[in-house]
Amino acid sequence: MPINILMPALSPTMEKGNLAKWLKKEGDKVKSGDVIAEIETDKATMEVEAVDEGTIAKILVPEGTQDVPVNDVIAVMAGDGEDVKAASAGAGASPAPKLAEAPKPAAAAPAAAPAAAPAPKPAAAPTPQPAAAPAAQANGHARIFSSPLARRLAREASIDLARITGSGPHGRVVARDVEDAKSGKGLKAPAAAPAAGPSIAPSMSDKQILALFEPGSYEVVPHDGMRRTIAQRLTSSVQTIPHFYLTIDCDIGKLLAAREEINASAPKDKEKKPLYKISVNDFVIKAMAVALQRIPNCNVSWTEGGMLKHKHSDVGVAVAMPGGLITPIIRKAETKTLSTISNEMKDFAARARARKLKPEEYLGGTTAVSNLGMYGINHFTAVINPPHASILAVGTSEERPVVRGGKIEIAHMMSVTLSCDHRAIDGALGAELIGAFKQLIENPVMMMV
Numbered sequence: 309m310p311i312n313i314l315m316p317a318l319s320p321t322m323e324k325g326n327l328a329k330w331l332k333k334e335g336d337k338v339k340s341g342d343v344i345a346e347i348e349t350d351k352a353t354m355e356v357e358a359v360d361e362g363t364i365a366k367i368l369v370p371e372g373t374q375d376v377p378v379n380d381v382i383a384v385m386a387g388d389g390e391d392v393k394a395a396s397a398g399a400g401a402s403p404a405p406k407l408a409e410a411p412k413p414a415a416a417a418p419a420a421a422p423a424a425a426p427a428p429k430p431a432a433a434p435t436p437q438p439a440a441a442p443a444a445q446a447n448g449h450a451r452i453f454s455s456p457l458a459r460r461l462a463r464e465a466s467i468d469l470a471r472i473t474g475s476g477p478h479g480r481v482v483a484r485d486v487e488d489a490k491s492g493k494g495l496k497a498p499a500a501a502p503a504a505g506p507s508i509a510p511s512m513s514d515k516q517i518l519a520l521f522e523p524g525s526y527e528v529v530p531h532d533g534m535r536r537t538i539a540q541r542l543t544s545s546v547q548t549i550p551h552f553y554l555t556i557d558c559d560i561g562k563l564l565a566a567r568e569e570i571n572a573s574a575p576k577d578k579e580k581k582p583l584y585k586i587s588v589n590d591f592v593i594k595a596m597a598v599a600l601q602r603i604p605n606c607n608v609s610w611t612e613g614g615m616l617k618h619k620h621s622d623v624g625v626a627v628a629m630p631g632g633l634i635t636p637i638i639r640k641a642e643t644k645t646l647s648t649i650s651n652e653m654k655d656f657a658a659r660a661r662a663r664k665l666k667p668e669e670y671l672g673g674t675t676a677v678s679n680l681g682m683y684g685i686n687h688f689t690a691v692i693n694p695p696h697a698s699i700l701a702v703g704t705s706e707e708r709p710v711v712r713g714g715k716i717e718i719a720h721m722m723s724v725t726l727s728c729d730h731r732a733i734d735g736a737l738g739a740e741l742i743g744a745f746k747q748l749i750e751n752p753v754m755m756m757v
Contacts, residue, residue: 310365314378314382318347324533327347327371332364337362352663454480455481544694560720563588563750567586570586586646586647592702597623598754598755610697624636625656675697675699676690683704698729
């Protein structure tokens with residue numbers, strides 16, 4: 309019996325993927341464990357392995373195809389000893405589906421870009437035309453039939469025609485009906501207001517947006533899977549998670565001094581290069597992890613069934629990459645040294661930009677850190693990435709005047725803003741968490757206790 313090969317789900321949240329490359333062609337024999345294809349998700353390129361022996365009878369989804377739904381049949385394999393032509397003839401019809409082995413990062417994926425074959429060039433955007441205005445009703449009142457005099461009288465009396473019961477032919481509202489309505493006779497109850505939606509006004513359609521610009525003055529760049537996923541997740545986050553924000557300034561003078569001393573004393577390898585180089589962000593990750601342990605009621609995730617209270621601080625760290633961002637996770641960050649955190653982050657950042665992270669390395673976590681200080685940003689707010697209940701936005705460190713003991717002094721200050729999910733973390737609790745972070749980041753030796 310022929311075997312259907314399905315588009316695998318490479319992560320719990322994956323709904324679609326791009327079939328980047330076929331590593332086997334029709335007629336090739338495969339055995340269990342052979343890598344047959346590369347699948348590109350929104351975050352990484354993964355290899356797919358065969359689970360059975362046989363021959364590739366028919367490839368149904370060509371390489372380079374984007375947005376292939378999970379569990380769609382992508383190819384058919386003839387089982388060992390089965391007629392390949394017969395399997396090809398009935399491709400995708402009724403055989404029992406076979407999923408691939410658990411995927412692993414694709415070794416052959418290029419570092420600078422996804423391994424997918426170039427997608428077909430999108431057709432030129434059609435010359436946009438302004439949307440036609442909806443046809444006006446003959447009576448001017450959206451299917452409410454009324455005489456011209458009745459409409460004028462209703463307008464003068466500030467009465468909605470929709471609330472007047474018409475007594476004319478076919479329910480037509482006439483002048484006497486308006487006069488009756490002035491005294492309350494035949495007046496209907498006002499219609500209930502529609503339930504408020506997630507936004508004040510509907511989003512503009514592609515056609516409406518294109519109509520605002522001169523044809524030929526723009527280029528249409530199709531969204532890739534990563535950009536679509538980021539848009540969907542963050543839109544959902546803002547619409548469904550009640551965010552609130554807490555900002556505090558931190559004096560990181562002691563931290564900078566400690567960082568300089570630690571890096572100066574770092575052991576060297578055979579090539580006389582330091583084995584680690586601690587960054588300010590490494591201190592931030594450690595401080596956030598320890599702060600969550602001190603305020604455990606903030607180390608949570610909201611679910612409709614109950615609150616998940618996490619035992620460890622798994623801190624996601626936003627890493628910019630071509631076309632978007634990803635948040636690899638430092639697991640059990642509260643238990644790790646600064647040098648370990650530093651080396652893990654360097655490895656994660658390099659593999660993230662090459663799209664070689666495994667799903668288990670960026671899914672989950674209990675909180676996140678987003679640092680734009682290297683871009684000179686001194687303050688911003690970040691959007692919570694579910695299932696987290698918080699995210700810390702970190703600005704640049706800079707010399708600022710501060711008042712101490714009635715005197716103006718210059719100090720190295722850094723502003724941080726904590727975004728909290730109000731369903732899981734109340735205002736006072738969030739204030740405790742950012743206060744604990746401030747105490748740790750201003751006194752880094754306390755992270756080691």
